[in-house]
Amino acid sequence: MSVGFLTPLLLSLAAVVVVHGQLQTGYISIDCGSPENFNFVDIDTGISYSSDGAYIDTGINKNISSQYAYPNNPNLPQPLSDLRSFPHGNKNCYTLAPAAGKRGLFLIRASFLYGNYDGDDKLPEFDLYLDVNLWSSVKFSNASDEVTTEIISAAVSETISVCLVNKGLGIPFISALELRPLSSSIYGTELGNTVSLVLFKRLDIGYTxxxxxxxxxxxxxIWSPYYSPSWNIVSTFSAINSNENGYKAPLEVMSTAAMPRNGSDQLELSWTADADASKFYVYMYFAEFQRLEKNQTRKFNISWNGSLMFGPFVPRFLYAVTISNSEAFTGKEHRISIHKTGDATLPPILNAIEIYTAKQLDELPTFSEDVDAxxxxxxxxxxxxxxxxDPCGPKNYTWEGVECNYSVSLPPRIISLNLTSSGLSGTISASFGNLSSVESLDLSNxxxxxPVPEFLKELKSLKFLNLEGNQLSGYVPTELLERSKAGFLNLRVDEQNLCSSGSCKNKKKIVVPIVASVLSALMVSVGFIMLWRLRRKRKSNADASNGEGRPLPSKNRQFTYAEVLNITSNFQDVIGxxxxGNVYRGHMKDGTQVAVKMLSPSSTQGSKEFQTEAELLMRVHxxxxxxxxxxxxxxxxxALIYEYMANGNLKDYLSCILISCHSNLHLLRLFFILQSKLILMGMIIRLCDNLTLADKNSNRLxxxxxxxxxxxxxxxxxxLHHGCKPPIIHRDVKTANILLSENMDAKIADFGLSKAFPNDSHSHVITTVMGTTGYLDPEYYNSRKLNEKSDVFSFGVVLLELITGQHAIIKKDESIHIVHWVSPLIESGDIGSIVDQRLHGEFDANSVWKALEVAVACTTPTSFNRASMSLVLTELKQCLAMELSHNRERRQGFSEVIYNIGPYNSPEVYSLSTATESITSPSAR
Known part of the structure; x- marks a missing residue:
């Protein structure tokens, strides 16, 4: 924010020479990063500080560089000489437990001094949260910049969390953290628990x-001195009575004041906010110093942007009074004017002022019973x-293994808790039974x-329960078994925990149903029954396999591991x-080539993704x-077995073209041998061989x-979006998942992350963010709200790769996303720098521009403004028609076009119009 009236302000906080004398009742003063159990009294302030080990158990202690420390910086407050840094984890929090608990109003102050503590001399930027709501973004102008931010807020629970969030712009750290209890009668208590106040400026008027x-x-x-050359300064040595004023400004602040040098002028303070919708609360302090004669009057009005805020007002002699606005001042430009009334004989005065930015507390903390559990x-x-x-907040920083459901007006609820392979021992705690909204609970391995506790049956929302891989005794409650049989619960338990009746026992672990939806479970069950009957029928006809690959079946079916070994010749031919894990080329009995994707034990994807893909592929064609x-x-x-796509995936195809693999094959061979990457070398050589077959005279698309x-x-x-019921969102659209046949037909693959919508009436679903960096929809990443437009964004990135020949993340001096890379080039109309140079200008310019418009319409930041896939498809077909027409003209010799590879004149590229859902062609090409 820029502050017009703060130009002469002394921003440096010099060493305090007067020792604090207050009792410090309820104070929490933390020197972050100091040695464990190190307590001291700050010699400048007289405040007792303690180390932060009792408030946090993450992070590492660091000292600032000697260049910025004492004695090179003799006025440096001791708490700023060290800090705690948080290189691990996206969210690290201090937990404060003030004595007043959730009944209190508190001032909390956080201080930061980078001081090149890490030796990188690179200023970080990170976010600071109070509980689940953003407090401030912490930024630095230089390494010696002392950044201090204060917030006034009412506690909503017995503890307060101050969290530092890593947003990818440097490692968060903190130097000092302080909490001061306030009187509940001050600072706009009418705001309740819906607004916090972040300090903008606190000025001691007239005291230089x-x-x-x-x-x-x-x-x-902390009061900053302020003086204006257009003011006269007045002061008093008399005591100012502040007992009747709950704000209790200190005597040194109230004993000085300013008045306009010209008695007929106004006192004015002005500032500019960052945003038009910024809201401010102002607290002005007044006290009369002069004992007025009968013919003297000091009376004035207080206005904001020309509108009367308060008045007429007469300050009391040697008594402190505080005036504030009950409704927020909203806007970008702000001006406070204090001007005397027509019947006043003396000019107005002002002793001090505090200005706060109102922070709306939009995010709610997690439901308290869930938190306690x-x-x-x-x-x-x-x-x-x-x-x-907080377990569920901020939204993008939930606890590991925790998923939450969010509502506009209700607190978030924990709906999933995954503690598989977490080293839990002992009995199953009754606290699990207090998660009344949980839908998925995984305590496996x-x-x-x-015993398997009875209280689990009281979790009425439970749709998935996994207790496998433990040493539990007793049996699963009958009610849970009945819900499992009815298809309402996916139940996974060990054999010994089934019911005591022999009819309930099974030699295999049960997984009933495979998915929570009754309809999906029925479809999958029918599919498996048909596959089982088909296998039995073939065996009864003495046509069972002896390990050889079978002819390509007309319907999906199950293979044994022995069959997979024979199909792949013991996994000899790695193609991806x-x-x-790895993908292998294989051959069926009739010689038909197939691709076999095996799940590796060390895979970052698990059986859940494989199962999802298998279930989906059995019903989409x-x-x-x-x-x-x-x-x-x-x-x-x-394993999953697909048709073989001779030209691999689009990513590798483009990459192989990029390195002109055949002309440089000997260099590739040498490089990969030196790097011991023989398998990868073989894959690239094979791909290059396929490219030769596809296009012997060219190495470009x-x-x-x-x-x-x-x-x-x-x-x-x-x-997937409009032809399937329910619709399916792929969630991982990228060039690596677009496969190319021998004839260069493209097919979408890899459905392990796909998600089906519950029904057509849903505009989005809240789900864990899945996808690939560079292709991931930023709105979905930030909100966790998934819809079909998330795929549209990813497809837009793929389209930009096809147009430009660049990767989704372009790595040069600094990594840049392809959308940000191409945007300024589109603005300038520099098509020559946009289009893949390997096309050598052989394209219809209008066709390329239209394709660029489609890509822009796909990659707008908000999903509402993106095109649908139906519209994208229509527009791309028009692009193809334009290119085909151009090619026909060129072949017929009617038009010999030489493309000027350089800027076009004033092109205009438009994104989707949400009102008409059409993509407007650019003009002036």
């Missing part, structure tokens, strides 16, 4: 020698997952013992690799979706071919 902190300020506020679980099992602050042959679910061996690939992919996505 102020020390900032004063011994008689029971709230330990998970905190008890954390204490009982000593959970070490960085569980600090721990050391839990004791992903987070799931489209020529632009990878054809599903079958699956293997044989013990720990899991023409613009027409790129458009056809984009159209194929768009048709596959349009089918």
């Amino acid at each position: 020698n102020g020390t900032g902190r004063y011994k008689d300020d029971i709230y330990d506020r 998970v905190l008890d679980i954390k204490r009982t099992y000593q959970v070490n997952k960085g569980w600090v602050g 721990n050391r839990l013992s004791g 690799k992903g987070g799931f 489209h020529r632009n979706l990878a054809s599903f042959i079958g699956y293997c679910d044989d013990g720990s061996n899991m 023409s613009w027409e071919m790129r458009l056809r690939i984009a159209i194929d992919a768009a048709q596959g996505l349009e089918y």
Whole structure:
């Protein structure tokens, strides 16, 4: 914020020479980063500070560089000489437990001095949260910048969390943290728990020698001295009575005041906010110094932006009075005017002023019973997952293993708790039963013992329960078994925990149903029954496999691990690799080639993703979706079998083109041998061989071919969004998941992260953020609200890659997203710098511009303004028609076009019009 009246303000907080004399009742004063159990009294303020070990258990202690420390900086407050840094975790929180608890109003102050403590000399930027709401973004102008921010807020629980959030712009840290209890009768208590006040400026008017902190300020506020050349300064040595004023400004502040040098002028203060909607509360302090004669009158009005705020007002002799606005001042420009009334003989005065920005507390803390439950679980099992602050807030920083449901007017509720393989031991705590809204509870692969508790049946929202891999005794409550059989609960337990009746026992662990939805469960069950009957029928006909690959079946079916081994010739031919594991080329009995994706035990994706993909592929069929042959679910061996796509994926195809692999094959071979990457080398050599078959005379994709690939992919996505019931969101659209056949037909693949909408009436679903960096929808990442437009954004990135030949994340001196890279080039109309240079100008300019418009319409920051896949498909077909027409003219010799690879004149690229859902063509090309 820029502050017009603060130009001469002394911003430096000099050392305080007067020692505090107050009792410091209720103070919490933390020297962050000081040695453990190190307590001291600050010699400048007289305030007792303690180390921060009792308030936080993450982070590391650091000292600022000697360049910025004492004695090079003799006025440096001792708490700023060290700090606590948080290189690990996105959210790290201090937990404060003030004596007044949730009944109190508090001033909380956080201080930061970077001082090049890490030796990187790179200023960080991070966010500071109070509980679940943003307090401030912490930024620095230089390494010696002392940043201090204050907030006044009412506590909503017995503890207060102050959280530092890493937003990818540097490691968060903190130097000092202080809490001061306030009287509940001051600072706009009518605001309640819906607004906090963040200090903008606190000014001691007329006192140029102020020390900032004063011994008689029971709230330990920091007052900045301020003086204007157009003012006269008045002061008194008499005591100012502040007992009747709850704000209790210190004597040093109230004993000085300013009045206009010209008695007929006004006292004016002005400032400019960052945003038009900024809201401010102002607190002005007045006290009359002069004992007035009968013919003297000091009376004045107080206005804001020309509107009367308060008045007429007569200050009391040697008594402190505070005046504030009951409704927020809203806007960008603000001007406070204090001007005498017509019948006044003396000019107005002002002793001090505080200005606060109103912070609306939009985010609600997690439902208190849920918080109590998970905190008890954390204490009982000593959970070490960085569980600090609020479990569900801020929204993008929930606890590890915790998923929440959010509502506009109700507190968030915990709906999923995943503590698999977390080292839990002992009995299952009754606290799990207090998570009344939980839908998914995974306690598998721990050391839990004791009986399966009856209280689990009281969790009426439970749809998934996994107790496998423990040493539990007794049996699952009958009610849970009945819910499982009815399809309302996905229940996973060990055999010994089933009911005592022999009819309930099974030699295998049960997974009933495979998905929570009754309809989906029924569909999957029918599919598996049909597959089972088909296998039995074939065996009864003595046509069972002896391990050889079988002919390509007309319907999806299950394969044994032995069959997969034979199909892949013992996994000899690796053709790809992903987070799931390797992909192998195989041959069926009739010689048909297939691709076999195996789940690796060390995979970053798990059986859940494999299961999701198998279930989805059994019910979707489209020529632009990878054809599903079958699956293997044989013990720990899991595989998915697809049709073989001879030209691999689009990412590798473009990359191979980029390095002109055939002309540099000997260099590639040498490089990969030196790097011991023989498998990867083989994959690239094979891909280059395929490229030779596809195009012996060229190592590039023409613009027409790129458009056809984009159209194929768009048709596959349009089918998922609008042709499937319920609609399906892919969630991982990227060039690596677009496969190319021998004829360069494109097909969408890899559905492990796909998500089905509950029904058509839902505009979005709240879900854990999944996807790939560079392709991930920023709105979905920030809000966790998933809809079909998330796929549209990812597709827009793919389209930009096809147009430009660049990667989604362009790595040069600094990494930049392709959307940010291309935007200024579009603005300037520099098509020559946009289009892939390997096209050598052989394209229709209008076709490329229109494709760029489609990409821009796909990648707008807000999903509401993005095109639908149906519209994208229509527009891309028009791009292709324009390119085909251009090619026909060129072949017929009617038009010999030489493209000027340089800026066009004033192009205009428009994104989607939400009103008409059409993409307007650019003019002046």
